[in-house]
Amino acid sequence: MMKQIRIVWLKELKDALRDKRSVMAAMSYAFFGPLLMAGAFFMLISQLTSEKDVEIDLIGAEHAPALVNHLTSLGIVERSEPWPAGTQPIVLEIDASWAEHVATAQPAIVTLTADFSAQKQRAEISRVERAVAGYSQQLGYIRLQMRGIDPNAIRGVDLVKHDTATKGSRAAIIMGSVLIFMLLSVFFSGMNVAIDISAGERERNSLELLLAQPLSAQQLVWGKTLAAGCFAIFGGILSVVLIPLIFKFIPLHEIGISVAIAWPMLLLIMLILVPLALMATAMQLFVSFRAKSFKEAQTYISFLLMVPMLAVFGVEFARLKNQILYYLPLTGQHQALLDIIKGESVHWLALAVSGVATLLISYILIRLIGRMLSSEKVVFGL
């Protein structure tokens, strides 16, 4: 029994390893996820760290050079280009009475003219407001000090802000997508091999002869599933190994995220992917053994790939939170991976249940394929 499975497995593995297209496919999907993630992170970091200057119209700048310097130091500068069509100008006008008001310790008048309802400009307007308010506060402190009063006297409450979300939560979304690529890599990596050893076998007319050899259809299917499964898990492992490597090259500390996944955790992730790789392969073989040609199988499988993608992306972006997700195949592995990458504790029982459920589904699918190949209707397309 095992011997026949091993013979088929080794032969298919050798055959597939010589197929450059299959090997490239397995590798490229594994690379695709981490690289996409790297790109997303670089964009996020550049967005968060290097804020662009706000360009506004400054009127009466000559009256208050100190204020203008303060604004410039906060990235608010005089506009040199005309405003694009459809955009209301943001105008900051410094009254000619500036020097006089400052000298007599009265509120100096500065007028901010802008469309306060414009969503796009809201951030820029509030930056200008904050900058002016900040300058106003500095001016106030100086005036109090000159009168011998501690400026802290006018601060009734000191609000200390602890930022727990913002940057972190945006990063979490990206990390979630990274996990999806890890999960999906097991679906993509073995796909080519799975098609080649099933529909391909039929297309090149070798299936009939193979089925007429002294091995059972079950043995044949197990051997083939293991071979394609090896490719699937290889792709999965590759993407898991690449992700921490890529993290090293991304200046994550600049946006205050630290993602350190320890090696034992990476090994755990690989282990979690193993049953999933088996199920992915079994699903693909189930579909493509019914196809008469490579092309037909590719069509079916591209539809089949939508299933895990929709399931995982759906859970991720709809922010579904339900305990049952921890116990199901695919979503269970997804949740476990999320917990691991967030540094939370793993629900071991749930993980075990979803792992066993995944293996069970794979087993049932493999049995079904075996039965299918014993049926003359499927084999000869009667």
Added chain:
Amino acid sequence: MIEVNQLRKQFGKVVALDGLSFNAPEGQITGLLGPNGAGKTTCLRTIYGLLKADSGQALIDGFDASKQPLEARRHIGIFPDKFGLYERLTAREQIAYFASLHGMQGQSRAEAVEQALQRLDMLAIADRRATGFSQGQRMKVALAQAIVHQPKHLILDEPSRGLDVMSTRILRDLLRELRSQGTSILFSSHVMQEVAALCDQVVVVAAGKVAAQGTTEELCALTGETALEEAFVKIIGTDEGIAA
């Protein structure tokens, strides 16, 4: 010995086999001669258990492939109707794969593969990948796969189709040699010449039934004709689907 007893097989409304019976004894070449669509391939597929007969049975050395498929298949070598090679494997690897499936391993497998390669005069291409093999070379690989485990029974489905003269000669020589070693050989064909040249016994199949059975001479005597072709046409009552 391959025994076929009263095989019946129906696909929907089409009766493919209608009580087919014959024997293919050891040390003989039995030809299954019939026009296209007579049920030859269906019969062979039933013998090695890929199709299940509606009634009747096919026995290989007493094993019924529908009940003990693995046991029955261990005793046969198959040269199928259509054969595909694994393009990325070398000829030697393909033959070794089939030897392994028949339970051979290690040194004895290597020797058996080497012997099959030698017998079919294909040592020169043994370690080349199958991509780019000619039709004749492909036939040799398929033939080597069928005989590498030295089966007592050899079943060939339209073996000479699409082969050139040299390849056909190699095939015939091999079949004669295996016959002299006591193998029971069953092959289907719709090519008259081939059957006349090779077979000890001809089973004429038409519409899923045995229309006549015997040596070439017996068939001719039966119909009062001198050439097998004429005899054949007389037996099945039409010359449709027959190649001279």
